[in-house]
Amino acid sequence: MGEETPWLDEEEQQTWLAMVSMFVRLPAALDAQLQRDSGISHFEYQVLAGLSMAPGRTMRMSELAEFAEGSLSRLSHTTSRLAKKGWVRRAPDPQDGRSTLACLTDAGWAKVVETAPGHVAEVRRVFVEALTATQRRQLREIATRVNGAIGPGKACS
Template sequence: MDDVTWLDSDEHTAWVRLMAVLTLLPGALDTQLGRDSDLNHFEYFTLAMLSEAPGRRLRMSALAARTNATLPRLSRVVSRLETAGLVERSPCPEDGRATNATLTEAGWEKVVQAAPGHVRTARELVVDALEPEQVGQLAEIARRILTTLDPEQKMFATSD
């Protein structure tokens, strides 16, 4: 244990607060989306990423990168969304080994219905709690942490 550089008081406070945010924020987002839209946050995020893609379609690997998910996790969620009629999967015409996920019209309607409440919640819980310059600082802090967590920049949020 002699080779450990222990956290000083300020570092410890920052760490504990970050852990509290990481613990509480997902539940708060899931609660709002579940109540208002019958979705959890990851399901909503998956639909939102498809809604922003050209033709509302992405390869599953690209969708995994945009949602910061592993392919197995994404596949389970897309299966649920497919059962609900919100997403369709099909073979990728450019690469027979790949699969595309496409947002259905019902999926589009669901994300359009869910987005205002989600944005209000994101504002209430995070954005409005910060001064405008702190929003930029938060983005930079998150970028630096993501650079360490995702050095190969496989995740969409890591890329500039």
């Protein structure tokens, strides 16, 4: 406890503040596009997209929460809203009665097919085209290292 905190130098602080700004602004930009064009949030899209890529368009809720980077509680509320729209249904996992499966319905698949082109165009505009191929590779490596330092996601919180 007696050690002094090593404060960020000017370059470290500028880099950190630029990243913090991006962490806030990028999700907000993606959310705004999805809300405007499709009437869904970025988190809802992540849930639908995750299910659309899963075998049988089905995932355990715990795995889906980890994929979408949300808590089980948040995912439960979200899947309830999506179920009311007919895009998702939940069912007990026949292989593990303690688990619940989320399944993308045909209507949910249609929503993903309708929504994905606009979302991908926005990701391409604000992210992919803003960086060179080398920068994207470097950023992927950086994100992997930072995520490793943070540790595994905690979908059950």
